[in-house]
Amino acid sequence: MLFWLILFLPLFGAVLNGLVLRRASKTVSHVVGSAALVGAFICALLTYLDFMRSGGHAQVIPGMEWIEAGSFKAPFNYILDRLSGMMLLIITGIGSLIHIYAGGYMHEEKNTYRFFAYLNLFVFMMLQLVMGDNLLVMFIGWEGVGLCSYLLIGYWYESDDNAAAGMKAFLVNRIGDIGFLLGIFLTFQTFHTVSFSQLKELILTAGASLNGEQIHAIGWITLALFVGACGKSAQLPLYVWLPDAMAGPTPVSALIHAATMVTAGVYMMTRVNFLFYLAPTTQMIVASVGAATALFAATIALVQYDIKKVLAYSTVSQLGYMVLGCGLGAYTAGVFHLFTHACFKALLFLGAGSVITAMHHKQDMREMGGLRKYMPVTHLVMLIGVLAIIGFPGFSGFFSKDEILWKAWTAGDRFHILWGMGTIAAVCTAFYMVRLLMLTFYGPNRSDHHTREHLHETSVVMWGPLVVLALLSFGGGYLNVPHVIPFPEHGLFEEYLAPVLAIPAQAAEHWEHLHAEHEAGEEWAVMAVSVLGMLLASFSAILLYGRGFSPLSTALATRFQGIHRTLSNKYYVDEFYASAVVLPLKDMSYFLWKIVDVAIIDGIVNGVSQACMLVSGLTSFRMSGSLHRHGMVMLVGILCMLTVLLF
Amino acid sequence: MDFLNHHVLSLLTFVPLLTAFAVLLSPSLGLARWVSMLGSLLTFLLSIHVWYYFDGQTSGLQFTEIHNWIPTFGIKYIMGVDGLNLLLVVLTAFLTPLILLSVWHLDGSKQKAFLALFMSLECGMLGSLVAFDLVFFYIFWEAMLIPMYFLIGIWGGKNRIYATSKFIIYTFAGSLLMLAAMIVLYILHFEQTGIYTTSLLDLYGAPPAYPTQMWLFAAFAIAFAIKVPVFPFHTWLPDAHTEAPTAGSVILAGVMLKLGTYGLVRFAIPLFPEAVVSYAPLIVGLGVIGIVYGALNAWMQTDAKRMVAYSSVSHLGFVVIGSFALIGGGAALSPEALTGAIYQQINHGISTGALFFLVGVIYERRHTRLLADFGGLAKVMPWFGVMLIVATLSSVGLPGTGGFVGEFLILLGTFMASPLAGSVASLGVLLGAIYMLTLCRKILFGPITHEENKNLSDLTPREFAYLTPLAILAIVMGVFPNLFLDKIRPSIENLANNYKSYKIVAEAPALNEAGDKRAEASR
């Protein structure tokens, strides 16, 4: 019962807000929206505790029948296991905080029923995604969150740019969705089921008897699913929608484009980890894409000025880490980073949102600076967030990110390059995050007079949730402390997630290194490299931006103008896509329409009719329209027929 | 009650025709409106009756009526419903009252004729759906064209004569091919068995010899392909849709196009099963091309109605490939794809019908359909925005709407039949989103650039009344597909698995048996 409440409270909130309370005041929509989420969180918490108390064994909660055709069956079944239970808490928990915060953020809007309706709907869809026991229910959520993302990015639809950004997000996601769909088809074709629990059982019990064809199919399935993950989790080459998605209100960026939706790809890969384990080639691709994304996005973030854009690229980069973790087979590390990232990135986005509110919706960091004085609480929590994301020892990011890097290091010699990319990305992360912190909160204030007058700390509705998130960002890391570090409990999270992960027997050999013993010194050394790099990058950022834009920073920008311009323009990827994909497609469509359709096909159709007209014109040139003539012709015809009949 | 069960299909078919006469005889337009509305509601109730008492456990033909019509030639009056046409019958009867509601406010000197033509059109469509005799079917099939010809030709846009002539001549050309094939089939069947018959019940399961089958199938397939329309026979559709009045577009997209796909499933496949195996790659290929081609064309359109029209080409491509997904080396049709194809027909009727209604709503307010003349309507017409978004989402096949269930099953089945076709067809999912979201964005979002758009009024209660059922149904069909699939499953499986030796048993009207079964089940 409680479980159904978790699912349907947000939906109920969405319907209430979206269809019934359209004339209600902002406060009402805020309260309804948040209450639905808080209620869902409480239910989720109770369900979760109950679940853990009973041993934390995966259970399938059967629901209504959904699609049944031929031999295909996809009921609304839900799965409650350690992975989805954790996601349940993250989504409803962080979701509640963000809902509460959003009331403050959106208070200048005329009405917000639409906003909260979409947000609640999003949570509902996200829950479908994580709770679904089969690929199809997951796909409802998968596309459903895409829809909500589309609606929320385009929330301020009066601006054409926002509408365009929403559309871009939806369409790029759809490219990934095609991959997901093909994955479903292949799965069904190979295994005649799309249910996770059945698949897992099938692979693990009858696993040894998998024939070559099936293994081959699994390779394609995982690849197709990974394409889906690339779309949703903003990996190369489909990441382009995420930076544009920042057009939406900031709480949306925090909830959807940082904490929950974008991690769906990682979640999905973890959910079917038993398949991925069987496809080492796919895993290799996944890891490479992840590492490349992490580095690629991190370099772009180095030179952005829009505070949200920095965070957006940072999100892409961090997602790259998670994907890298999955690709290495270290799903625990990936999911753990998902968890810590959800906390600190939500925190950073919400903090940025507070800054943006205080700055009257200006997002350019060149106009900020010195906000520490005006917004002490925000500054403090942002500081915690930054320390967490750059992996400062003791903060959550440190534990989760270093775990992934360590796994990359130990995965074998071939993977050292991935480790290198990850480490460089970590250095970049440290640089741009500290740069963001410096430009926003330190140095002189560069805003205009009018804005400065109104700078103030935000209301408790807004900073309250920030404090909670800050605590999580700091403490979350201690759930999974590496063994080398002296701490009372080690690897709690790894233990927690172990039942979810399952390496099929055939692939066990290939993944032996995951559990191999290593010398403590080696781990310390790897850790030291990243920490040193991080510290170095942080100091240089402080040096360059600690007092506003130092002359050195401008000089560097001019000295390396080429690189700087390429980075500011995001490697011209958008331009490349526009000219290499969108324009040719448009031209081709135009060609298809004007030439193929109108000129050729329709030309033939009309040509046939014109040919008929021509022939009839030729034969009817004597047709004066005179009744006599017609009658005579008829008569001659009758005579002819009579002649034939009579003789 | 007994009478009703024995004659419900005849009633269903001819009540609209009687209504048409009653409309013509009504002294005033006001009365004519009510008469037509009552007539269409009665038809709808009858269709619900059929729906309710339809036994979803059997693949047989139900509510069958068989009478000798022209015994000399073996032509019979046979009507019946099974899983393949049940949903379409209900859809037709469902859409008609909504359409009547949408033209409620129109009053021209010829409005009465409009209503009468519309009701006779409904008769033609229902008749061709339930007819189970070639000649009987053919009569309805052609009769249906006549009202449509006038609906477009009299109440259409400024290029209406061209459009309506193109529509009727094109369709007619195809139909003549079919007629010729029917006669050949009739004679061949006589030569084979010594019986003159045009009844499908007899013709099923006794296909003509192989080389002839190819020709006959081609003739039937072209006739239906023109109606669907399958690429490259589609060019009449954008013209007809653009010029037709809103009501005409809705019924054209909602039901008439489906008669083409229905015809393929009902006639072409089971009558000429061996030809199906040879032609399936070609037809699936054309379907896939149609999906991509229609979508890309739709993307380029500047006229909202034309865009929706091209989208129909794309969407019906799905239905076509779903109907011809052969699995097991041609041993059977994929039941998943076939289910999807049947389901997608209904869903397309709902979503595209709603889209045409919505375009009609703004056309009435602004007298333009060019996308460039709109923008930012979400602000002034929020409810219109909601409806448009729902229709769009259903059209692009977002999970949770009916479009997804249909498209997914079709793609799944097609993929299993031919991974290449399935993969390329999946592109339609993306391309569909491209043009539909472009449509949404250009109409709803962005700044309001035209002064006239600032004072547009939102949906009136009447407009709500005909849009809401469609919106709700679009979602219900996505969330509770079993509500519909449960009824049609046996018929589809029968055709899918036995299409090579298809037989359908005519069952007596079985209110009592069905009622008994229901009672037993509840016990």
Place this chain on the structure above:
Amino acid sequence: MSQELMFYATAFLITVCSVMVVTNRNPVVSAIYLVGDLFLLAAVFASLDAHFVAAIQVLVYAGAIVVLFMFVIMLLNLGPEGKAHLRIPAPELAVLVLTIIGFTTIGTLLLTGQAPGVGGEWSPEAIQANGGNTFTIAMVLFTKFTWPFEISSILILLAVIAAIVIAKKDKKQVVHD
């Protein structure tokens, strides 16, 4: 013998009248020849023992229809046509010749062919015994042909209405040339 003589004379007159109907310049004269034609035909009918038909031939055709023609001719004040009324262009002449040849052939064939005679139930004697031609026709008409008879009455009604509607002066109509 006298019967045959009668027939040939009547046939000759009918032919002459028919030709005159078609070729005469003046519609009034044509109409009069038509009346003659109809009367002569009535005589032929009578000679074939079809007394009832002969009677209505005179009554309806000669009495009503031709009078109607006359009315219209008077109403429209139609005079004789010009000399050109029978000028026939070359291609039409070909059709004319072809038609005449065709019909002559058919007529000749009919004269020489052998039509089978069948004994039906209503020989002249049987009719006589039944109460005469008119009575017997009435009997057949109101039993076997009741429905067509009723429908023909509707047809007449419709024709009357149609004639009135069509011939009614339309105020809005403009005269075109």
Place this chain on the structure above:
Amino acid sequence: MISINHYLALATVMFLCGTLGVLFRRNLLLVLMSVELMLNAVNLVFVAGSRLVNNLDGQVMVFFIITVAACEAGVGLAMVIALYRRYGTVETSFLRMLRG
């Protein structure tokens, strides 16, 4: 007894006259009269046939034909009047709506 062939030949002649009248006369009234001639030729065949086979159906048919002829004459003449009003003439050469 005169053989049926003679009646048929006579009917053919009448029919020929009627046909030629319909085809070659330009006066609409004459065309209508010629049609009457053709109908009468057919009547003759019916009556002769009826006598030949001793069946009254042929005569009944003539009765119907006369009925229809009356209707046709009525409507046709009405149309002649309407046309005369519209075009001021009853010449058929003016009526060329069937132009291809």
